[in-house]
Amino acid sequence: MIILLMGVSGSGKTTIGRLLSDQTSLPFYDADDFHPSQNVEKMKNGIPLDDDDRKPWLETLAAEMALWEENGGAILACSALKEQYRKVLAANGALIYWFFLKGSADLISQRMAQREGHYMPASLLSSQMNTLEVPRYAEIISIEQQPEKIANDIMSKLENTKAVSSFGIIGMGVMGSSLALNMADKNIKISIYNRTLEGVEEDVAKKLVDAHPEVEGILPFDNLERFVESIAQPRKILMMIPAGAVIDQQIARLLSFVDKGDVIIDGGNSFFEDSNKRMQYLQNQNIHFLGMGISGGREGALQGPSLMPGGSKEGYELARPYLEKIAGVDTSGKPCLHYIGPQGAGHFVKMVHNSIEYGEIQVLAEIYSLMRFGIGMSSDKIVERMKIWAKDGADSYLLNATIEILSQKEGGELLLDQVQDIAGQTGTGRWAVSTAAKHGVPYAPLTAAVTARMISTHKQRRTYLAHKLPRQIGEVQVEEIIESLQEAYSMSRWVIHEIGFSLIKKVSEDEKWDLNMSAIARGWTNGSIIKSSLMEGLAEVFTESDSLFTSNAFQARLQHGAGELANVIGQGLKAGIAMPVMSAAINYYYAVSTEDSTANLVQSLRDYFGEHGCLKVGDDTGTKHLNFFRKD
Numbered sequence: 001m002i003i004l005l006m007g008v009s010g011s012g013k014t015t016i017g018r019l020l021s022d023q024t025s026l027p028f029y030d031a032d033d034f035h036p037s038q039n040v041e042k043m044k045n046g047i048p049l050d051d052d053d054r055k056p057w058l059e060t061l062a063a064e065m066a067l068w069e070e071n072g073g074a075i076l077a078c079s080a081l082k083e084q085y086r087k088v089l090a091a092n093g094a095l096i097y098w099f100f101l102k103g104s105a106d107l108i109s110q111r112m113a114q115r116e117g118h119y120m121p122a123s124l125l126s127s128q129m130n131t132l133e134v135p136r137y138a139e140i141i142s143i144e145q146q147p148e149k150i151a152n153d154i155m156s157k158l159e160n161t162k163a164v165s166s167f168g169i170i171g172m173g174v175m176g177s178s179l180a181l182n183m184a185d186k187n188i189k190i191s192i193y194n195r196t197l198e199g200v201e202e203d204v205a206k207k208l209v210d211a212h213p214e215v216e217g218i219l220p221f222d223n224l225e226r227f228v229e230s231i232a233q234p235r236k237i238l239m240m241i242p243a244g245a246v247i248d249q250q251i252a253r254l255l256s257f258v259d260k261g262d263v264i265i266d267g268g269n270s271f272f273e274d275s276n277k278r279m280q281y282l283q284n285q286n287i288h289f290l291g292m293g294i295s296g297g298r299e300g301a302l303q304g305p306s307l308m309p310g311g312s313k314e315g316y317e318l319a320r321p322y323l324e325k326i327a328g329v330d331t332s333g334k335p336c337l338h339y340i341g342p343q344g345a346g347h348f349v350k351m352v353h354n355s356i357e358y359g360e361i362q363v364l365a366e367i368y369s370l371m372r373f374g375i376g377m378s379s380d381k382i383v384e385r386m387k388i389w390a391k392d393g394a395d396s397y398l399l400n401a402t403i404e405i406l407s408q409k410e411g412g413e414l415l416l417d418q419v420q421d422i423a424g425q426t427g428t429g430r431w432a433v434s435t436a437a438k439h440g441v442p443y444a445p446l447t448a449a450v451t452a453r454m455i456s457t458h459k460q461r462r463t464y465l466a467h468k469l470p471r472q473i474g475e476v477q478v479e480e481i482i483e484s485l486q487e488a489y490s491m492s493r494w495v496i497h498e499i500g501f502s503l504i505k506k507v508s509e510d511e512k513w514d515l516n517m518s519a520i521a522r523g524w525t526n527g528s529i530i531k532s533s534l535m536e537g538l539a540e541v542f543t544e545s546d547s548l549f550t551s552n553a554f555q556a557r558l559q560h561g562a563g564e565l566a567n568v569i570g571q572g573l574k575a576g577i578a579m580p581v582m583s584a585a586i587n588y589y590y591a592v593s594t595e596d597s598t599a600n601l602v603q604s605l606r607d608y609f610g611e612h613g614c615l616k617v618g619d620d621t622g623t624k625h626l627n628f629f630r631k632d
């Protein structure tokens, strides 16, 4: 805890700070003592400091406060006149109690005139008074009383304060509980809340705390108002609850208790167009809204997720110190976190992330299907092969997870065989498909991944048709498939990453979001479910090119990979194996790299029956020729 006494010079910060230090036994610091010498010189000469002068000074104080807090807390006297200064002071995530010492210019100038040996001339008072922006989250303390009385007032406010946490999390499910434990592990004091369903679910937040006696600094609530009160202003509240109407309902409830300037973060998988609207709605109420994609599942949330915040930039800056502490880090030690862009940009990027995730998962399922059921490899042999791929450039979280799943046996039988072949989905994959269609982005391979999950749910019909229409299996070249598989796998992955990023590029242009593809890929190199060595490479590729297909680094690999993928698909189909994403991937690649396509026949037919017109070869004027083939 940092007790920060703010106000213009001469308002008594040092006197009150020393009194408070005696009462609390916390050390007292005067921010003036941390000014670099050039600032002190300027002030001695009556030259007001500008913002460039103050920045390094405030940053030093922010770093110091984080250390003081770790050592039990401190009292700091600091003018902190502007909101932008206070943001820098808060940037290292210390839990700060702000007390503004308020007095009239007359009273302060009288007091300053009596002071000796201070380098701040009274002439600077009016400049400070003009600069002062009073924070709405500070306790305002009149300096007209005696110093002892002021110190006692502050002590009693501190004793009665309910705001004891720096951050709040709503929803103690898989993600919320793991993020809470991650934050507590980083010494962030947090409040957690879960709804109560009487007779069904009670004391959920408290049970989490009870289950982790080793963890300190988590305060559980089942009352939303008490939860909100327990968080220091400006509050940062993260919702980890299901997408959809639940989010609007939770926001509506929160609005009864939060204050202007607070930050509400939706960390779930919400549809980005909903986040666009919520951002606008909350901005109108002076509440900062962040739509933040989070990736990593339980393990990532606990140990360091990939975070994709978008929305209010100001809100982001307030939440950033806490998010930086819990995010995963990339190979250079930077957090897998950056401000993605305005409105729902964070949720948009998470939606595309999940769409790529669908593709990655489906490709693994198709490869496994071909290896096990198409050419009869044992699970042990499949694992052996996949381990070679992982060592040979195709390393990824999902490939390793597949290896682990295919390695688990019970009574000598593969555990996977006990799982029904029905795959669920919660929205992001479908939304990516509809968004791609809306923005005119070719998306067939990732659409195929969503479709495959849909088909998986039609178990009864699949069973019926499997018996009614038994497959005609052709002869396959087993060795040839095995040789080509690794490259075919890589090629499929290059295509699905290419199309995911092509959606990011197009929507970024259409919405004028200026999304940084390299930074996005970098943010997915750790913490994320789609982290991989390929993603590391893409973070580099996108510094120079906005497409994997046009990057020189991939040219030779793509040309070779296409041949191998085509070979595997041909053989796989002969073996009777459905490979919808991999087939769509090679078709996409061929289609986008075909110079003279047969779209002229498509357009001619449209013109033939519907007078839609054709563009004539050699005529670049855009003139549409109607009835090109109907001369009657």
Ligand SMILES: NC(=O)C1=CN([C@@H]2O[C@H](COP(=O)(O)OP(=O)(O)OC[C@H]3O[C@@H](n4cnc5c(N)ncnc54)[C@H](OP(=O)(O)O)[C@@H]3O)[C@@H](O)[C@H]2O)C=CC1
Pocket: 170, 171, 172, 173, 174, 175, 176, 194, 195, 196, 197, 201, 204, 240, 241, 242, 243, 246, 250, 267, 268, 269, 270, 294, 295, 296, 297, 298, 426
């Ligand atoms: N699981 C994952 O790997 C990931 C999930 N996400 C997203 O994060 C969000 C949370 O996911 P996850 O933790 O897995 O989900 P869980 O189902 O594990 O937890 C959901 C939480 O939301 C609460 N909740 C449910 N309905 C309501 C409601 N009507 N009002 C208030 N609270 C409610 C639940 O409370 P109660 O216990 O009372 O039902 C529970 O605390 C989702 O949007 C999800 O898509 C994002 C990244 C990864």
Ligand SMILES: O=C(CO)[C@H](O)[C@H](O)COP(=O)(O)O
Pocket: 269, 294, 295, 296, 297, 354, 357, 424, 425, 426, 427, 428, 429, 529
């Ligand atoms: O966001 C996630 C991982 O990144 C969640 O696990 C999400 O549930 C995955 O999407 P779906 O449920 O549609 O498979």
